[in-house]
Amino acid sequence: MDSIIEVQELKREYVTRHGFWKREKRVVKAVDGISFAVRRGEIFGLLGQNGAGKTTTIKMLTTLLAPTGGTCKVLGWSTFGEEKRIRARINFIFGGEMGVYRRLSARDNLRYFSNLYLIPRKEQDVRIQKILGLVELAERADDLVETYSKGMIQRLQIARGLINDPEILFMDEPTVGLDPVGARMLRDIIRRLKEDGKTVLLTTHNLAEVEELCDRLVVINKGKLIASGTPAEIKADSETLEDAYVKLIEGVSA
């Protein structure tokens, strides 16, 4: 199988109610018929403006949200209906969200999450030590998370996402709010995941990061796909990927 993720005509609508009696119904087409495929071992970027539909797409790919149209298959299984086949083999990290216990150490957090995945005790310690090394937290592993910097917490979240040794890791804005050094460390970690054979799907608003990391990407705008390809293909004749991206977005809003 060469596509590890296959998205076809995927749609998700949200219905919200407004007005005094909540009688006025509004339908938001958050994802409006997008198709793309991700190959095993790729770092794949999902780009788009605020509200474009990226998080909604990731939620459907990670089996957390049902599509209202189209299909998405992960590891050959449908994310809706066959989600049990998928869950043990993927993981996700939503940037900004805590998702870790501040009053525990990094190691104890990881022990807790490995228990949830029913990883045998003997295997846990080895796996946790390896992951702590990968995210460069080994030295502080036994300090309480409440003493960590934002960058360290974000790296711990990645560690948490690796605890079940997933084949695919989904990351929603993994470097948001990090300083340049911290963001670079995180990009190095993402590259190491690729070297380890993992597939990574990520969102980011940092175009330089996309250029540095992503093998291929798609750009979505108001729920629709407006571009796809390698960073070099998207960049085409523009000076930078950011220039090309801005032109793309301005082109569709004109």
Ligand SMILES: Nc1ncnc2c1ncn2[C@@H]1O[C@H](COP(=O)(O)OP(=O)(O)OP(=O)(O)O)[C@@H](O)[C@H]1O
């Ligand atoms: N639970 C919800 N109920 C109603 N509307 C929603 C809900 N979640 C998202 N939306 C709407 O769906 C659209 C897509 O939102 P989504 O969070 O997927 O965008 P995004 O691309 O992740 O944006 P950002 O870059 O700001 O994170 C937006 O118009 C948003 O307001």
Ligand SMILES: [Mg+2]
């Ligand atoms: Mg989002």
